[in-house]
Amino acid sequence: MHAFMRQISVTYRCAMLYREKELADTGLAGCQTPYLVALYRMPGISQEELARHLNVNKSSVARQLANLEKKGYIRREPSPDDRRILLVYPTQKAYDLQSHLFEVLFGWSDYLTADFTPEEKAQLLCMMRRVADRAEAYVKGGCCPCEPSDAT
Numbered sequence: 001m002h003a004f005m006r007q008i009s010v011t012y013r014c015a016m017l018y019r020e021k022e023l024a025d026t027g028l029a030g031c032q033t034p035y036l037v038a039l040y041r042m043p044g045i046s047q048e049e050l051a052r053h054l055n056v057n058k059s060s061v062a063r064q065l066a067n068l069e070k071k072g073y074i075r076r077e078p079s080p081d082d083r084r085i086l087l088v089y090p091t092q093k094a095y096d097l098q099s100h101l102f103e104v105l106f107g108w109s110d111y112l113t114a115d116f117t118p119e120e121k122a123q124l125l126c127m128m129r130r131v132a133d134r135a136e137a138y139v140k141g142g143c144c145p146c147e148p149s150d151a152t
Contacts, residue, residue, distance in 0.1 A: 015108055022104040026097060027071050033101060035064055039074060039090045040098055046085050047076070055139055073097070 019030030028036075034054055039045065045053070051061040065088060068074045073094040079085040113121050 011112070018108050019104060022107070023101070026100075028073070029067070032064055032068055032073075033105065035061075035068060036073060036090065036094055036097070036101060037105070039088060039094070043089045044087045046079065046087055048085070050088060055136065 016030035019028075019033055023030070023033070035050070038050060038053055042049075042053070047061050047065060048058060050065075051058045054061070065074060065076065069076060073091055075089050075091055076086045077089070079087050113124070116124065
């Protein structure tokens with residue numbers, strides 16, 4: 001299974017390089033795109049909720065949001081209910097980039113699966129969704145991968 005994880009890692013690293021190349025004129029790093037995608041879907045989410053949603057530690061979220069804020073892509077405001085909580089919103093600059101950003105993201109997926117049949121694409125997506133769901137279940141307190149499953 002080591003080869004499986006290596007392939008995921010290689011694909012992820014190449015995706016980051018692709019995003020950085022395609023978005024070079026925007027000043028965005030490849031690792032910042034998931035933050036904008038999440039904020040397009042959930043404007044006004046708290047930093048803590050964003051960390052949970054992206055499965056990233058809070059300090060990484062704070063660091064990436066500070067960079068995005070400095071570049072003018074997001075703004076943070078204290079919550080009206082609890083001033084200690086910062087809510088995060090995309091700026092107009094971020095919304096102006098949205099269609100291009102999604103073109104870049106979909107372009108990468110299209111490139112990777114260009115020689116797949118529609119059935120293979122659907123099967124790959126289904127299997128990767130199952131893998132991701134299981135990984136998230138573990139991170140959110142699910143079973144340990146070292147323990148035997150009940151399915152034996």
